[in-house]
Structure formats: C-alpha cells, structure tokens
Amino acid sequence: MKLSGVLLMACCLSGLFAPKVSAYTFSPQIVTLSPAGSGASRVYRLENGGERPVAVEISINPYRKNPDGQPVDVNEDVSGDFLIYPSQIVLMPRDKRLVQITWIGPPDLSEERAYHVNAREVPIPIEDGKDEDPPKGASIEITILTNYQGILYVTPGKAEPRVVVDSVAVDEKDGARSLVVTCVNRGGCHVSMEAYRLAITPRDPSGKPIPGQTVVLGRGDYKFLATNVLAGGTRRFVIPWPAGLPASPVEVAVVPPPEKTDTE
Numbered sequence: 001m002k003l004s005g006v007l008l009m010a011c012c013l014s015g016l017f018a019p020k021v022s023a024y025t026f027s028p029q030i031v032t033l034s035p036a037g038s039g040a041s042r043v044y045r046l047e048n049g050g051e052r053p054v055a056v057e058i059s060i061n062p063y064r065k066n067p068d069g070q071p072v073d074v075n076e077d078v079s080g081d082f083l084i085y086p087s088q089i090v091l092m093p094r095d096k097r098l099v100q101i102t103w104i105g106p107p108d109l110s111e112e113r114a115y116h117v118n119a120r121e122v123p124i125p126i127e128d129g130k131d132e133d134p135p136k137g138a139s140i141e142i143t144i145l146t147n148y149q150g151i152l153y154v155t156p157g158k159a160e161p162r163v164v165v166d167s168v169a170v171d172e173k174d175g176a177r178s179l180v181v182t183c184v185n186r187g188g189c190h191v192s193m194e195a196y197r198l199a200i201t202p203r204d205p206s207g208k209p210i211p212g213q214t215v216v217l218g219r220g221d222y223k224f225l226a227t228n229v230l231a232g233g234t235r236r237f238v239i240p241w242p243a244g245l246p247a248s249p250v251e252v253a254v255v256p257p258p259e260k261t262d263t264e
Contacts, residue, residue, distance in 0.1 A: 023050030024091055026119040026148040033154045036107035042152075044099045046119070048091035055122045058087045058099055063114040063151060067182065067236040069227050071116075078115065081105030090124075103154050112155045112189040112231040119148040159188030163196065163229060168252050177241040181252050185229040194219055194226040195257040198237070202246045209251065215242040216255065 025047050034040050048054050060082050062074040083102040091097060101117065123143060166184040170177065181198060185191060197218035201209045219226040222239065229235045241247070 024048040024054045024056065024121070024146060026056075026150070029150050031101075031117070031150065031152045033101075033103045033152065035103060035105070035109045035154055035156060040104075040107075041100060041102040044101060044117070044119075046089060046091060046097045046099060048093060048095045051093050053093065053124055054091045055124050056089050056091065057120045057122055058084050058089075058101075059118045059120065060084070060101070060115050060152065061118065063116045063230070065228075065230060065233055065235075067234045069224075069235060078105075101152070105154070109154065109156045110188065112153055112159050114190060114230050115152045115154070117150040117152050119150075121145040121147060153190060155189050159231070161185055161189055161191030161229070161231070162187035163191060163193065163254050163256070165198075165252050165254055166234065168250065171238065177247065179237075179239045179241060179250070179252070181237045181239065182234055183229065183237070183254060184234045185231055188231055190228060190230045190233075192226070192228050193235075196225070197255040198225065198239075199253045199255050200242060200245060200250050201253075202248045202250050204248070207249070210246070210248075213244075213246065215245050217242065 027045050031042050062076050064072040064074050066072050083104050085100050089097050163183050163185050167182045169180040171180050197216050199214055199216050201214040204210055
C-alpha cells in the first residue's frame with residue numbers, strides 16, 4: 001500500500017515548532033472482488049491511534065501502468081461502478097470504523113479491472129476563538145495529512161493470466177549492448193512475474209536457433225523481472241546483454257512457473 005503525506009503550514013506568533021501528525025491506519029492493502037455474488041463486497045478498516053480527530057475521504061480511480069511499470073494517473077469517474085459506505089468519516093481519538101466497498105458495475109466482465117482505493121485525510125477547520133491567549137513571538141505550526149493508496153481488483157471467476165513476448169529489440173548506447181524485451185499479458189487477470197523467467201536463444205544467419213546456447217534469466221538475475229503485469233498491460237524490460245550470449249539476433253520466450261504451461 002502506498003502511503004504519502006501532505007504538509008499544511010500555518011505561521012503565527014511565538015518561537016515554537018509544533019508538527020501535528022495523524023496516526024490513523026487503513027487496511028487491507030490489496031483486495032480482489034468478484035463481479036457478482038457475495039464476493040462483490042469487502043470491508044475496510046480505519047483506526048485512529050492518535051490524540052486528535054481525523055477526517056478521511058474514500059475514493060476509487062482506475063489503476064494503470066506504463067510499459068516501464070510506473071503507475072499512470074487516470075482521471076476517470078468510476079463512481080457508478082462502486083458503492084462506498086461511508087465515503088466520508090470523522091475518526092475521533094482511538095476510534096475504529098469500517099468502510100464497505102461493493103462492486104455494482106457489470107456482473108459479466110470478460111477481463112479483470114484494476115483500481116486504486118484512496119484514503120485521503122482532509123484538514124479539520126480550527127474553531128474560531130479556540131486560542132484565547134495566542135502565543136507571542138514567531139511560530140510555525142505544521143499539520144501532516146496522511147494518505148493511503150491500496151489496490152483493488154475486480155476479477156472474473158475463471159480469469160487466468162497469459163504473458164507472452166510482444167517484441168524484441170537490441171539497443172546500443174555508449175558501447176553498451178542491451179536487450180529490450182516487451183511482454184504483454186493477453187490473459188484475463190493480473191499476474192506477478194516473480195516466478196516467471198525469460199529464455200533468450202541466439203539464432204544463426206539462417207534464423208534457426210543455436211542449440212545449447214540459451215540463457216535463462218529470472219528474478220535472481222534481475223529483480224526488476226519480478227513485476228506485476230495487469231490484464232491487457234505491457235511491460236518493457238531493458239536487460240544488459242547476457243555474458244556468453246553471441247552478438248547475434250535472438251528470440252525470447254516467456255517461461256511460466258511449472259503450473260503455468262500456456263505460452264507462445
């Protein structure tokens with residue numbers, strides 16, 4: 001779950017520096033819903049472990065990634081696909097609240113949909129006249145607002161991932177040779193490629209694979225290979241040219257885990 005903070009600064013008089021940090025939590029981090037039936041709803045938990053009230057707004061937006069694996073902001077209204085209750089909460093000190101999120105979109109999805117669930121703290125206005133005797137001198141008061149961002153998948157019951165190689169290219173910069181492999185998930189749900197590998201095989205001048213020279217790479221070689229690929233998404237890997245691999249054209253294939261045998 002992504003956690004971020006926003007600073008609100010207010011200057012007044014005194015020589016004090018008094019940061020105010022919220023201590024609320026939001027869970028779970030990753031949730032999978034069904035598009036229909038009892039699995040279409042999930043309860044989230046909010047807890048305020050601090051000594052001041054916290055106001056939180058819950059919202060949902062589509063979750064996308066670019067080919068380099070970085071999240072992409074998508075400004076799309078999906079409020080018609082979800083029921084969030086309640087969507088606005090005020091947590092008193094040591095308070096606990098539950099939020100229910102229910103999928104009310106199409107019940108017959110052909111492909112998984114991915115979303116971000118956002119818990120955003122909003123400032124609570126200070127009541128007028130609260131400080132009857134304001135401090136003298138210069139002071140700075142900082143309020144840190146805490147935001148959480150989880151992931152929610154709405155997944156059809158029989159959806160399976162299917163990752164294949166879409167394209168292979170060679171890149172040479174400053175004398176360094178790299179292999180650029182673009183994979184695409186043509187299956188119906190997201191997949192973690194942590195247990196997947198890439199098999200790189202050189203080809204001779206006639207285009208035939210050269211036997212005995214295949215190089216297999218996985219997470220143990222490059223951690224960036226253990227990535228999450230969304231349904232219909234692409235992922236581009238830039239791999240330093242493997243040692244011992246001839247500088248010739250190559251073909252690359254995705255090697256799934258033993259229980260995953262569908263490949264191209």
